[in-house]
Amino acid sequence: MALYDPIARIYDPWSRSVTEDVGFYVDQALSVGGPVVELAVGTGRIAVPIAEAGVAVIGIDASPRMLAFAGEAARAAGVEALVDLRLGDLADPPVPERVPLVICPFRSLLHMEDEPAKLRALQAARALLVSEGRFVFDVFAPSAEDIEETHDLWVEREPGIFERAVWDESARTLSLSVRSGSVSATFALHWLSLPEWLRLLDLAGFEVESTYGWFDLRPHDGEEDMIFVCRGQSK
Ligand SMILES: C[S@@+](CC[C@H](N)C(=O)[O-])C[C@H]1O[C@@H](n2cnc3c(N)ncnc32)[C@H](O)[C@@H]1O
Known part of the structure; x- marks a missing residue:
């Protein structure tokens, strides 16, 4: 059984108050166009609003039950044609397509247990991007x-x-x-410091365009939250 399967039913009510990131990721999708790959798509909390904004999403998740709820949410919103859900590991995503935007919202990369695992996930995200494509994700380090x-x-x-x-x-x-x-x-959830993330992003072939401290785009200034907007380094 996948990690989130047992709580898939309560995931949406549990995360009901988490809304601050939705507009940010929708704007990222609208600024680049689709398709967007969302790694660890969960129940579609972000993917469905992106599809409602008219951008196609390929959502990857390791939990069949979370994906089942995402499918239901996409159908309920009438956007199932724009939401392509695939069961798989975010470090080895079943995505042959190359896309202009990969996102990994709500701290999901912290499920990767150590730096080598995080690096593999970042490299996998990098491999999905077209040249000039963006990878956007958020994580935290507690105070x-x-x-x-x-x-x-x-x-x-x-x-x-x-x-x-x-x-x-x-x-x-x-x-x-x-x-x-x-x-x-x-x-x-396994956290890292900002410099450690920057080092891994560099190793994975990313150039960091912006590091925000919140979804209102304030620059990171020691906040717990870190939001990275990255581009593939030119080869
Ligand atoms: C905190 S939820 C985030 C879901 C969604 N992105 C959101 O913002 O609400 C984390 C998700 O990561 C998924 N997940 C954890 N490890 C994964 C892995 N190695 N590969 C794919 N999905 C994974 C879980 O199944 C869960 O749906």
Whole structure:
């Protein structure tokens, strides 16, 4: 069973309040056109609005149940013709096409457990791009304050949906648990610093155009969130 299969049913209600990134990714898609590849498409939280804006999306995910919900969301929005969902690993995506934009929203690259795995994923994204194509993704690195405030506490994130963050600062790993009734799952997220991401992006053949600290396009200035807009380095 894939990591997100057990919680696919509660993923949308759990992430209901996360809306700040949608317009940003839709704008990225509109500025480049499609098709867009979304790595780790999940339930289509971002892919469906991109399709609603008229841009075709190829969505890759390792969880059949998350993809089933994405298919339902695309049908409900009447954009199923623009949303092509494929089961697969983001580090080896089943995408023979070459596209002008690859995105990986909502910190999904942090599922890659170490730097070699992250590098493989970045290289896979790079390989999907046409020349001058863009790769846009967001990740985070927690502040000491955030760790202190949230460590090992169950909080009711949405009505009836509880989450707990257990931080391991030496391993730089967040173990995030979610539960609602009989449904539960725990994921590990492995963060890196900004310079470490920049080094991996360079190794993967990317030139970083912008590093934002939030989806309102403010430049990164030590914020927990990091949003990278990259282009393939010319060969
Ligand atoms: C936090 S969700 C993000 C979903 C969606 N992009 C969004 O913004 O709501 C992370 C997604 O990554 C997927 N995932 C995790 N590891 C993966 C991998 N190695 N290959 C493909 N998908 C993966 C999970 O199944 C899940 O749907």
